[in-house]
Amino acid sequence: MTRAxxxxxxxxxxxxxxxxxxxxxxAVAVLSFNRSRFGVGWQGFTIDWYARVxxxxxxxxxxxxxxxxxxxxxxxxxxxGTMLALGIAxxxxxxxxxxxxxxxxxxxxxxxxxxFAAALVVAFRALRALTGLFELGLETMIIAHVTFQISFxxxxxxxxxxxxxxxxxxxxxxxxxxxxxxxxxxxxxLIRPGIVAGALLAFTLSLDDFVISFFTxxxxxxxxxxxxxxxxxxxxxxxxxxxxxxxxxxxAMLAVALQSLTRKCEx
Amino acid sequence: MTESARDxxxxxxxxxxxxxxxxxxxxxxxxxxxxxxxxxxxxxLALAFATRGSYxxxxxxxxxxxxxxLAGFGIFGWSSDYLWITARTLWxxxxxxxxxxxxxxxxxxxxxxxxxxxxxxxxxxxMIPFCTNLVVRTYGWQLVFSLVGKSAIYPGPLAVYIGMxxxxxxxxxxxxxxxxxxxxxxxxxxxxxxxxxxxxxFRHGILPQTIPGLAVAAIITFIPCLxxxxxxxxxxxxxxxxxxxxxxxxxxxxxxxPFGAALSLTLIIxxxxxxxxxxxxxxxxxx
Amino acid sequence: MTRDEQLRIxxxxxxxxxxxxxxxxxxxxxRGEFIxxxxxxxxxxxxxxxxxxxxxxADEGTIVLDGADLLPxxxxxxxxxxxxxxxxxxxxxxxxxxxxxxLRIRRIAESEVMTRVRAVLDMIQLAPxxxxxxSQLSGGQKxxxxxxxxxxxxxxxxxxxxxxxxxxxxxxxxVRVELRQLQRRLGKTFVLVTHDQDEAMTxxxxxxxxxxxxxxxxxxxxxxxxxxxxxxxxxxxxxxxxIDATRTENGVETCYGPLKLSRGPxxxxxxxxxxxxxxxxxxxxxxxxxxxLRARDVVYRxxxxxxxxxxxxxxxxxxxxxxxRAGDEVAIELPPEHLEVLRD
Numbered sequence: 001m002t003r004a005x006x007x008x009x010x011x012x013x014x015x016x017x018x019x020x021x022x023x024x025x026x027a028v029a030v031l032s033f034n035r036s037r038f039g040v041g042w043q044g045f046t047i048d049w050y051a052r053v054x055x056x057x058x059x060x061x062x063x064x065x066x067x068x069x070x071x072x073x074x075x076x077x078x079x080x081g082t083m084l085a086l087g088i089a090x091x092x093x094x095x096x097x098x099x100x101x102x103x104x105x106x107x108x109x110x111x112x113x114x115x116f117a118a119a120l121v122v123a124f125r126a127l128r129a130l131t132g133l134f135e136l137g138l139e140t141m142i143i144a145h146v147t148f149q150i151s152f153x154x155x156x157x158x159x160x161x162x163x164x165x166x167x168x169x170x171x172x173x174x175x176x177x178x179x180x181x182x183x184x185x186x187x188x189x190l191i192r193p194g195i196v197a198g199a200l201l202a203f204t205l206s207l208d209d210f211v212i213s214f215f216t217x218x219x220x221x222x223x224x225x226x227x228x229x230x231x232x233x234x235x236x237x238x239x240x241x242x243x244x245x246x247x248x249x250x251x252a253m254l255a256v257a258l259q260s261l262t263r264k265c266e267x
Numbered sequence: 268m269t270e271s272a273r274d275x276x277x278x279x280x281x282x283x284x285x286x287x288x289x290x291x292x293x294x295x296x297x298x299x300x301x302x303x304x305x306x307x308x309x310x311x312l313a314l315a316f317a318t319r320g321s322y323x324x325x326x327x328x329x330x331x332x333x334x335x336x337l338a339g340f341g342i343f344g345w346s347s348d349y350l351w352i353t354a355r356t357l358w359x360x361x362x363x364x365x366x367x368x369x370x371x372x373x374x375x376x377x378x379x380x381x382x383x384x385x386x387x388x389x390x391x392x393x394m395i396p397f398c399t400n401l402v403v404r405t406y407g408w409q410l411v412f413s414l415v416g417k418s419a420i421y422p423g424p425l426a427v428y429i430g431m432x433x434x435x436x437x438x439x440x441x442x443x444x445x446x447x448x449x450x451x452x453x454x455x456x457x458x459x460x461x462x463x464x465x466x467x468x469f470r471h472g473i474l475p476q477t478i479p480g481l482a483v484a485a486i487i488t489f490i491p492c493l494x495x496x497x498x499x500x501x502x503x504x505x506x507x508x509x510x511x512x513x514x515x516x517x518x519x520x521x522x523x524x525p526f527g528a529a530l531s532l533t534l535i536i537x538x539x540x541x542x543x544x545x546x547x548x549x550x551x552x553x554x
Numbered sequence: 555m556t557r558d559e560q561l562r563i564x565x566x567x568x569x570x571x572x573x574x575x576x577x578x579x580x581x582x583x584x585r586g587e588f589i590x591x592x593x594x595x596x597x598x599x600x601x602x603x604x605x606x607x608x609x610x611x612a613d614e615g616t617i618v619l620d621g622a623d624l625l626p627x628x629x630x631x632x633x634x635x636x637x638x639x640x641x642x643x644x645x646x647x648x649x650x651x652x653x654x655x656x657l658r659i660r661r662i663a664e665s666e667v668m669t670r671v672r673a674v675l676d677m678i679q680l681a682p683x684x685x686x687x688x689s690q691l692s693g694g695q696k697x698x699x700x701x702x703x704x705x706x707x708x709x710x711x712x713x714x715x716x717x718x719x720x721x722x723x724x725x726x727x728x729v730r731v732e733l734r735q736l737q738r739r740l741g742k743t744f745v746l747v748t749h750d751q752d753e754a755m756t757x758x759x760x761x762x763x764x765x766x767x768x769x770x771x772x773x774x775x776x777x778x779x780x781x782x783x784x785x786x787x788x789x790x791x792x793x794x795x796x797i798d799a800t801r802t803e804n805g806v807e808t809c810y811g812p813l814k815l816s817r818g819p820x821x822x823x824x825x826x827x828x829x830x831x832x833x834x835x836x837x838x839x840x841x842x843x844x845x846x847l848r849a850r851d852v853v854y855r856x857x858x859x860x861x862x863x864x865x866x867x868x869x870x871x872x873x874x875x876x877x878x879r880a881g882d883e884v885a886i887e888l889p890p891e892h893l894e895v896l897r898d
Contacts, residue, residue, distance in 0.1 A: 007376075007377070007380060009373060010373040010374070010376045010377035010380070011377055013370055013373035013374060013377070014373065014374045014377040014378075016370065017370050017371070017374045017393070017436060017440075018392065018393075020370070020429070020432060020433045020436060021393065021396040021397075021433060021436060021437070022396060023407070023408075023411050023433075024403075024404050024405070024406075024407020024408045024410065024411055024433065025396060025399065025403070025404065025407055026407075027407050027410040027411045027414060028403065028406070028407045028410060031410055039413075040410060040413045040414050080295050080296040080299055081296065083292050083293070083295060083296055084292070084293050084295075084296030084297070086292050087289055087290075087291075087292025087293030087296075088293060090292075091286075091289040091292075093289075101293070101297070104297065104300050104301075104305070105300075107300070107304060107305075107308075108300070108304060110490060110538070110542065111304075111308075111538075112490055112491060112493050112494025112511075112534060112538060113491070113494060114494035114495075114496060114511050114514050114515065114531075114534070115308075115311075115494060115514075115531050115534055115535060115538075116304070117518075118311060118514060118518055118527060118528070118531045119304060119307035119308050119310070119311045119531075120303060120304075120307060121518050121524075122307050122310050122311050122314060122524065122528070123302075123303055123306065123307035123310065125524075126307075126310060143303060144303070146299065146303075147299065147300065147303040147304055150296055150299060150300060151300075154296065165640075165642070167638050167639075167640060167642040168642050168644065168645075170607075170609050170629070170636075170638070170642065171636070171638055171642035171643075171644070171703075172644070172655075173608070173609070173628075173629040173630050174607060174608075174609070174629055174630070174632075174635055174636045174704075175630075175635065175655050175656035175659060175703070175707070176630045176631070176656055176659045176660050176707075177630055177655075177659050178630055179288065181659050185655075185659070186644060189646045190644075190645065190646055204398050207398075207400065208398055208399070208400055208401070209400075210400055210401050210402045210497060211401075211494075211496070211497065214515075215515075215518060215519075224400075225400045225401075225402045225403075228400075228402050228403065228406070229402045229497075232402075232406050232409075232501065236406065236409065236410065240406075241410075244400075244403040244406075244407070247399065247400055247403055248399045248403060251395070251398040251399045251400070252395045252398070252399070254398065255391065255394055255395045255398040256391060256395075258398075259387065259390070259391050259394070263387065
């Protein structure tokens with residue numbers, strides 16, 4: 001009986017939690033179909049706002065930027081993160097170096113994103129003074145995203161690598177595999193689920209990010225989250241609801257894919 | 268793997284290519300992180316002791332000017348504004364963390380009590396909003412509050428609290444769930460035999476086993492809360508500023524990088540203290 | 555028999571940190587020989603095998619295989635293959651692709667790969683499982699795949715690192731015999747590492763008994779068993795009675811009185827060893843080294859009885875306990891030809 005009562009409480013709190021998480025998303029989604037231009041009063045169902053958004057040049061350019069940013073940064077960070085994971089997990093480093101590497105990898109994860117963003121702004125300013133490059137724009141945003149994505153990719157891939165015993169590599173060596181064959185014929189196929197999961201995570205993080213993008217973007221590299229944020233300063237509009245609903249749908253699908261992949265990795 | 272086993276087995280990449288090859292693998296990633304995060308962080312720390320020139324340029328004369336400003340000594344005399352914001356930031360981060368844990372714990376217990384295939388469904392339900400852009404999630408609350416029609420809440424502190432809890436709840440659920448899932452229920456049963464009452468069973472049989480998860484949940488909720496600026500910006504209506512908003516202003520409209528750096532340093536110190544405190548229960552739990 | 559030395563291990567030493575694992579090891583292996591490195595865990599046998607394979611670097615010494623210096627070559631350039639303790643099959647490849655791996659890496663024509671892999675799978679009776687995933691195989695099947703994967707490359711030397719330790723006792727006994735037959739049929743040189751003395755006795759042409767990073771004794775199983783040269787060898791392979799002795803003019807003096815030996819010891823004071831099954835109950839005729847002792851304990855062991863004698867602590871095996879009970883007096887003989895003079 002006590003157990004039943006406890007689980008009752010748990011159920012109620014879970015309902016509250018789910019409400020806390022989904023109420024805002026639900027409100028956005030519902031209002032994106034509202035005919036009303038101003039305010040939140042329901043005036044009938046429409047999909048006009050979606051049609052408008054799809055024909056809005058600024059929105060479409062922002063969407064394109066968002067996609068470029070996510071794809072570009074994911075590709076780069078997956079490459080760098082995978083190499084990093086291979087290098088860390090597959091060599092016997094002196095303890096101090098191993099410790100330093102672990103700290104370096106965890107640094108982007110424990111740094112509050114606003115600090116991260118501030119550091120990058122400072123870095124770009126310094127690099128701009130030194131080289132004349134690094135003008136704020138899509139390139140700097142890609143660099144910024146890669147910088148926090150690397151760690152996540154490296155950690156996911158390393159976790160996968162650790163499930164492969166050293167004797168697998170030794171067997172490959174024994175069977176004449178040089179480093180290239182070892183990596184391409186043994187390690188990469190074995191860690192592929194980890195790499196895909198890492199890439200998917202990186203992609204999701206890129207779409208999810210606002211703060212770092214906001215700090216490192218230039219006038220021509222507006223992404224959807226930045227567009228939404230600056231539009232909000234002028235007041236809410238049904239178009240924003242429509243864009244947001246699309247973003248939510250895409251990320252939900254990515255999350256589902258990520259979870260099913262992670263589960264496949266574990267089995 | 269034990270140390271000796273690892274020593275013995277070594278690694279074949281290593282035996283094949285030597286240290287030069289090893290460095291080749293990690294060099295791109297390490298250099299990238301050093302160039303865009305390591306060195307900039309050091310630069311940011313140094314910047315906290317520089318000043319802003321009249322045109323937004325940086326004057327590299329070591330000074331505590333920014334910290335004095337933070338402590339409230341400005342050209343118009345002393346004001347408690349910045350100190351007040353700092354205290355409020357710490358308070359709201361702490362309150363949000365506690366609230367998130369108190370909501371997340373029953374959720375974790377609830378999910379762990381489901382059938383295995385439903386558990387992953389529930390986890391997914393809890394994770395999807397977390398993957399959605401923070402700006403979308405936050406302005407969604409603006410709509411909710413408008414729908415409810417309570418202008419007393421939004422914009423204002425209560426709206427900020429709700430927004431903070433909502434946007435950080437997922438952070439807290441996952442680590443707690445992970446440790447709840449590993450609970451050895453036989454200890455809880457033993458506690459039931461020994462104590463009987465529901466609270467003591469929880470207190471002695473269940474809670475101690477989930478301390479590591481709680482510590483992780485606390486730290487990964489607390490750190491993002493400290494730096495939050497989207498939620499107070501969109502839900503506080505400019506009247507409920509946090510350190511994050513101040514930092515954003517310095518790197519944005521005000522272009523006072525040195526003061527922004529000093530504010531960042533304050534935030535970093537708070538983060539480090541939190542990490543330090545976190546390590547104690549984590550070490551006790553053998554993490 | 556003419557000696558045809560294939561592998562020469564000279565002066566190999568290896569330390570892990572401050573622990574000396576191999577201490578100036580010398581050994582020689584003949585072509586077509588089944589040789590076993592036998593010893594307790596930590597004796598350095600696996601490390602020696604891994605140094606031969608190239609998975610570990612020696613601190614000093616040389617290894618020559620077929621006249622060529624082996625140590626400068628990395629593992630992937632050495633003309634030898636290894637069967638790993640837990641088989642280390644590639645989980646993402648099926649049986650056929652696992653076996654074909656080495657050939658494909660060496661860019662051997664796919665038609666030849668087909669023929670060779672099929673031939674070796676036929677030989678070890680795994681042809682029907684060629685397309686299986688390795689996770690669907692039993693322990694014994696995995697072991698055979700690991701064997702096939704190494705043998706298909708026709709290595710000059712096959713290294714086996716405790717290949718049977720993951721199998722259950724019954725299967726292990728069968729596999730031993732099969733392995734021995736396989737080696738005979740192929741005429742290849744096998745180097746096996748094991749801590750199991752039965753395994754070593756069953757399969758080997760020669761056993762190298764290792765202890766503390768050194769080879770204590772090398773020889774055919776019967777020689778190592780019947781004529782142990784050190785205390786360690788006498789006790790590690792089977793059971794042994796150790797008797798302290800002092801040299802005299804025509805034999806040795808021990809706590810059992812004077813004993814005659816078939817050859818004189820080189821030391822003044824030292825140790826003798828005799829196997830429990832070599833101690834005979836006296837038939838009554840006069841014989842050398844005849845002792846009258848008392849049976850302290852008689853323990854039934856299934857196929858024999860263990861008799862513990864006093865004074866002293868001699869252990870003797872009898873086929874039947876006939877009349878022999880605890881407390882009985884018994885006359886025994888320690889045949890001089892079975893009293894082994896140990897080196898240490």
